[in-house]
Amino acid sequence: xxxxxxxxxxxxxxxxxxxxxxxxxxxxxxxxxxxxxxxxxxxxxxxxxxxxxxxxxxxxxxxxxxxxxxxxxxxxxxxxxxxxxxxxxxxxxxxxxxxxxxxxxxxxxxxxxxxxxxxxxxxxxxxxxxxxxxxxxxxxxxxxxxxxxxxxxxxxxxxxxxxxxxxxxxxxxxxxxxxxxxxxxxxxxxxxxxxxxxxxx
Numbered sequence: 001x002x003x004x005x006x007x008x009x010x011x012x013x014x015x016x017x018x019x020x021x022x023x024x025x026x027x028x029x030x031x032x033x034x035x036x037x038x039x040x041x042x043x044x045x046x047x048x049x050x051x052x053x054x055x056x057x058x059x060x061x062x063x064x065x066x067x068x069x070x071x072x073x074x075x076x077x078x079x080x081x082x083x084x085x086x087x088x089x090x091x092x093x094x095x096x097x098x099x100x101x102x103x104x105x106x107x108x109x110x111x112x113x114x115x116x117x118x119x120x121x122x123x124x125x126x127x128x129x130x131x132x133x134x135x136x137x138x139x140x141x142x143x144x145x146x147x148x149x150x151x152x153x154x155x156x157x158x159x160x161x162x163x164x165x166x167x168x169x170x171x172x173x174x175x176x177x178x179x180x181x182x183x184x185x186x187x188x189x190x191x192x193x194x195x196x197x198x199x200x201x
Contacts, residue, residue, distance in 0.1 A: 004051045006092035012042035012061060015069040015088075039070045041165060043091070052095060061102040063165060068093055099174050100139060100167070107139055107167060114180065115139035115172040116155060116162070120191040130193045133157055134184070135173060143177050154190060156182040171198035 001008055017040045045060045056062070068084045068091055084091040099113045109115060116135035121128050137144070137153045149155060157180050162173035171194050 001086075001090070002047045003049050003092055005049050006094060007045055007049055007056070007098065008047035008086075009043040009045055009062065009064070009068075009091050009093055010089045011040055011069055011091075012044055013040065015040055015071075039066045041066055041068075043068070043093075046090070049095075054095070056098070056101055057103070062098050063100040063167060064093055065097040065099075068097060099165075109139040109141045111141060111143070112177050114141055114144055114175055114177055115165070115167070116157060116175050116180075117170060117172050118193045119154075120193045122190075129195075133159060133162075136190070136192055138170070138172055141177060144180060147183075149180065149183050154184040154186055155180050156184060166198045169198060170194055 041063050043062050043064050045056060045058050045062060048054060048056065048058060067082050070082055072080055072082075074080055082091075084093050084097075086092060096112075098110055100107055100109050100115065102108075107115075115138045117138045118130040118135045121131045134154070134156050137149060137151055137155050140149055140151050140153075144150075157173075157175045161175050161179035163175075165172050165174055
């Protein structure tokens with residue numbers, strides 16, 4: 001099965017990440033089908049589109065939009081699948097629904113996107129645990145590299161531009177390339193912030 005413009009993918013494991021192993025028991029974290037926080041975003045490419053040139057390859061592990069695998073209820077209360085659904089193990093996605101890919105055990109950002117890891121708030125009296133609109137670049141891209149922004153750099157991004165993902169136990173923000181606003185110099189007291197629930201997922 002091949003599509004002209006869509007990638008054909010399958011979930012890496014299941015459609016939802018709503019369970020956690022506790023000892024020898026499995027704990028169900030959420031039973032709502034519409035909650036995007038528990039929808040899996042990990043997939044594997046089965047077929048490439050015929051009419052699009054892409055850096056992606058069959059077999060690449062990818063990170064996709066949260067709506068790809070999500071179920072929802074219509075106004076009549078009927079359970080529906082997303083537009084991407086073909087069958088339980090087969091989905092079609094557009095190029096702009098893929099944000100990152102993994103090859104040879106290394107993650108890469110797709111053109112137009114990057115991933116930033118938040119850092120700890122350094123103020124003694126601050127309530128928030130992470131510093132707003134600031135983080136460490138974890139997955140840069142060719143465009144940002146041409147501006148001198150590499151992995152490991154401390155960067156700032158625009159308000160409401162970050163979207164949360166957990167990739168290999170790291171909580172990262174997906175940020176569009178043109179929303180990266182500044183590259184900072186390190187002060188020496190920056191510390192990456194990863195909540196315990198992310199690393200244990």
